[in-house]
Amino acid sequence: MTVLEKNRTIPAPRNELVRATRPQQIIPFPQDWVKSARDLAKEFAAGAVQRDLEGARPVDQIRRLRETGLVSLLYPKSLGGGGGTLKDAAQSVLEIAKTDGSTAALLGFNYYNSLVPLLTDYTGSNDAIVRQATENRFFWGNVTQYVNKEFVAQHHPDGGFTITGTKKWNTGAPLAEVTTLLAIHPDKDRYIYAVIPTAREGLEFHDDWDPIGLRGTDSGTITFHNVRILPDEVLHWGHGPAQTGPLPLWASFGAIFYTAVFIGRTLGALEQVREWSLHGRRQGSYGGVSISADDPFIQAEFAEYWVQVQAAQAYFEKVIESVQKQWERRTSLTDEDYGAIALETLSLRTFASRSALHITPRIFELLGGRATGRETDFDQYWRDVRTLSSHDPEVLARRVIGRHVLHQEPLIFPAHFKKDNS
Structure with missing residues (x-):
């Protein structure tokens, strides 16, 4: 059954976990998206430590994101969406990341993949x-x-395609009802994009996601066994004769939502440090103080981290405002414009990930030995940041930034397919 059946019938869910993410109620879109996200973050805080320790999928949390409409925030009102801005979406991810890294990451991935x-x-x-x-x-x-150059579609005699092959790192797909799908065209000279239900026959989910952080994001391996892609599920490509390179703006939006998780996890860590410091005294505290928050050395160290994350937030807001303006004029963007946006967002992501990787492991300097207990889960913030930042090595990002800033060369994305000149 195609995603686009005329009677709008929803395919049966892949399993009971996916069924459990379906809304039990439809709440009208909120007037204030960020407040809605902040309220959900407080709700998600309950049990977040246990979910992280167990690597539990955030099934109830995704259901709540669907019920409140946050999943559809970025879609225009004319198409039934929430009509929110990029800032609304990014700040919503940030707020949820303060208490629940996995759910926040899934929401961010939802945003830029639902925009495909x-x-x-x-x-x-x-x-x-x-x-x-x-x-x-x-x-x-x-x-x-x-990255998978062996993931090649084949023509189906009745139209559309079939796909056989394996792809790793499919974030959110095991808990989603629909997923974007990228494959190489049978002619091997372009890509095709499609949207398919995850209940499609022939999809094998390997359930092999077991990282140190973001343990609930379910980014496992999927094997395709002659999976049918119907004609109506293939997305129309409107940027020229064929997609031979990366999708415009996709990675740039992704960088913004990665950054939201980095900053949110860092702010969440500092808030937990603050609460801990106000209600206890670590071993080796400054003489005469009754709580760690009054230790002048802890105050100075905490201030350093707080100031750094304030800078990251200001940078975040500046870039979001810039990208929003570019998005509103997207029909007139050139290849040079796409490259400039990519460089801007890559720089933001690099700064935010570096800041988060500096701060989140160092919070133990302020907490003391008691905070290393497994049940406190203070390492969740670093583990989540480390896991997400590892997807795109910083050294490669810095090389791209340095090269183009030093030489003042525009960043132009090359085609991924070589022309056959024979």
Whole structure:
């Protein structure tokens, strides 16, 4: 059954966990998206430590994201969405990341992957998929990595394609009802993008996600066994004759949502440090103080971290404002514009990840030995940041930034497919 059946029937869920993410109630879109996210963050805080320690999937949390409409925040009102801004979405991820890193990361991935139908074409040719997504408040997974060159589609005699192969790191797909899908065209000279239900026959989910952090994000391996891609599920490409390079703006939006998680986890860590310091005294505290928060050395160290994350937030807001303006004029963007946006967001992500990686492991300097107990879970912040930042090595990002800033060369994305000149 296609995602785009005319009667709008939703495919049966892949399993009972996916069924459990379906809304039990439909709450009208909020007037203040960030406040809604902040309220959910407080709700998600209950049990967050235990979910992290167990590596439990955030099933109830995804259901609440669907019920409140946060999953559809970025879609335009004309297509049934929330009509929120990039700032609304990014700040919502940040707020949830303060208490629940896995759910925040999943929401961020949902945002920039649910935008794929609007990123592949700016003319409205993929609007039907968006409308169904907003009607059902879908949470989106993604099977969209560019690195697997063996993931090649084959033509189906009745139209569309079939795919056989394996892809790793499919964030959110095991808990989603629909997922974006990127594959190489049978002619091996372009990509195709599609949206398929995760209950599609032939999909094998390996359940092999077991990292040190973001343990609930379920980014496991999926094997495709002759999986059918129907014609109506293939997204229209509106940026020229064929997609031969990366999807415009996809990685840039991703960098913004990665940054939201980095900053949110750092702020969450500092808030926990503050609470701990106000209600106890660590071994080796300054003489005469009754709580760690009055220790002048802890005050100075805490201030250093607080100031650094304030700088990251200011940078975050500046870049979001810039990218929002570019998004509003997306129909006139050039390759040079796309490259400039990519460089801007890559720089932001690099600064935020470096700040988070500096601060989150060092909070133990302020906490003392008692805070290393497993039940306190103070290491969750560093583990989440380390896991997410490892997806895109900082050294490679700095090389790209340094090269283009030093030489003042525009960043132009090359085609991924070589032309056959024979």
